[in-house]
Amino acid sequence: MSATKPDGNEQASQPTVQRPAFPFAALIGQTPLQHALLLTAIDPGLGGVLVSGPRGTAKSTAARALAELLPQGQLVNLPLGASEDRLIGTLDIETVLRDGSVRFSPGLLAKAHHGVLYVDEVNLLPDTLVDALLDVAASGVNTVERDGVSHSHDASFVLIGTMNPEEGELRPQLIDRFGLMVELQNCFEPHVRQAIVKARLAFDFDPAGFRAGYAQQQAAYVQRIRAAREALPQLAFNDAVHARVSALCIDAAVDGLRADLVMLRAARALAALEQAAAVTAEHVDRVAEAVLIHRRHRDRQYSRRDGQQDGDTRESGTQQQANSGGGADRSHAPEPALDAAPSLPTAGNHDWGYLPPQPAGTTQVKGVIPLGVKKR
Structure with a gap:
C-alpha cells in the first residue's frame, strides 16, 4: 500500500509492527482474572469485566492476551481523550440532505466488533462515554442518531475496563453496570513474584521462543472458547x-x-x-x-x-412496643443513657435552633408587688 503526497509523488508507507502478546496461558497468579475474562469472552452480553488494582499488576497484559484467543484477535484501545464521535461513530448529515442516503463513519465500537475493547483508567473517563460503551457492551448493538437520522450496527465485543482505586472511583450507577469485577492485589509471596519476573524476562528476551512453549495451551483455550459459545x-x-x-x-x-x-x-x-x-x-x-x-x-x-x-425491623418492633397501651410491662423499659442529649425537632416541623420548653423552679422575692395588685 502506498500513500500519495499532495504533489502526486508516491511514498512507501512503513508497515505497522505489532508487538507480540504475552500468552494468556502463561499468566501467573491471575486465576480469578483469567476466569472472569474467559466467561466474558464466552458471553459478551455479561457487560464486561472491571479490573481494579494497583499499577503493575498485569491488567493490560491480561487484556492483550485475551484478545489473541478471540476469532479476530482484535484489541482496540479507548484513549482517555477520545470524543463521543470517535467512540460511537458519526453520520454525514449533508449527504443525507443532498442524496437521501446515510453515510456512516464507524468509530471504535465498530472496530472492536468480535474483539476486545480495552479501556485503561476507565474511572477517569467522562460519565457520558462510560455510559455509552456500557450500553453497547450489554446489548451488542450500537445506534448513532443525529437530527432524526439513525444508523445501527452490530458491536459485540469483550469490554475490559481497568482502574487504580487510588486515582478515584466510578460512580455507583456506572460500576454496577459492569457485569463482573476482579480486585487485584500486590503480590508479597516471594516464590510467586520470582516466577512472574522469570516468565516476563524470558518473554522479553525471546518472545517467539517463549510463545512457542505455550502454543498447545493457547490452542486449547481457543477451542474451549469456541465450543463454549456453541453450547451456551x-x-x-x-x-x-x-x-x-x-x-x-x-x-x-x-x-x-x-x-x-x-x-x-x-x-x-x-x-x-x-x-x-x-x-x-x-x-x-x-x-x-x-x-x-x-x-x-x-x-x-x-x-x-x-x-x-434487619435494623429497620428491630427499630419498628421497639417503636411498636413503646407506643402500645394497656397491658405493656413498662418496668423493664430500658433506662435512658446518662449522657443522652434531648432529642431535637426535625427540620420541616420546627425552626432550626428551637429547644423544647423545660420546667423551671420559681422563687418568691419579698417586697416586690406583683403587677395588677394595688398596695393597701
Whole structure:
C-alpha cells in the first residue's frame, strides 16, 4: 500500500509492527482474572469485566492476551481523550440532505466488533462515554442518531475496563453496570513474584521462543472458547439454580435485579466452558464473588422473610412496643443513657435552633408587688 503526497509523488508507507502478546496461558497468579475474562469472552452480553488494582499488576497484559484467543484477535484501545464521535461513530448529515442516503463513519465500537475493547483508567473517563460503551457492551448493538437520522450496527465485543482505586472511583450507577469485577492485589509471596519476573524476562528476551512453549495451551483455550459459545444457548436454569441466585443476591442486599441476571449468565458461561450437561448451584457459587463484589452493601442486611432491613425491623418492633397501651410491662423499659442529649425537632416541623420548653423552679422575692395588685 502506498500513500500519495499532495504533489502526486508516491511514498512507501512503513508497515505497522505489532508487538507480540504475552500468552494468556502463561499468566501467573491471575486465576480469578483469567476466569472472569474467559466467561466474558464466552458471553459478551455479561457487560464486561472491571479490573481494579494497583499499577503493575498485569491488567493490560491480561487484556492483550485475551484478545489473541478471540476469532479476530482484535484489541482496540479507548484513549482517555477520545470524543463521543470517535467512540460511537458519526453520520454525514449533508449527504443525507443532498442524496437521501446515510453515510456512516464507524468509530471504535465498530472496530472492536468480535474483539476486545480495552479501556485503561476507565474511572477517569467522562460519565457520558462510560455510559455509552456500557450500553453497547450489554446489548451488542450500537445506534448513532443525529437530527432524526439513525444508523445501527452490530458491536459485540469483550469490554475490559481497568482502574487504580487510588486515582478515584466510578460512580455507583456506572460500576454496577459492569457485569463482573476482579480486585487485584500486590503480590508479597516471594516464590510467586520470582516466577512472574522469570516468565516476563524470558518473554522479553525471546518472545517467539517463549510463545512457542505455550502454543498447545493457547490452542486449547481457543477451542474451549469456541465450543463454549456453541453450547451456551442449549443450557437452561432449573428452579434450584434460580433459588440459589436469589438467596445470594438477597444476602448481599444488592440494588435491583441486574446482579441476578448477570449471575445466571455467568454461571451458564462457566457451565459451557466446562462442557457441563446443565447449570448447577455449584456454578453459581463459583461466579458469585465476581458478580457481587462491586454490588454488595456491607452496611445493611435484608431479612429473607419480608425483604426489610434487619435494623429497620428491630427499630419498628421497639417503636411498636413503646407506643402500645394497656397491658405493656413498662418496668423493664430500658433506662435512658446518662449522657443522652434531648432529642431535637426535625427540620420541616420546627425552626432550626428551637429547644423544647423545660420546667423551671420559681422563687418568691419579698417586697416586690406583683403587677395588677394595688398596695393597701
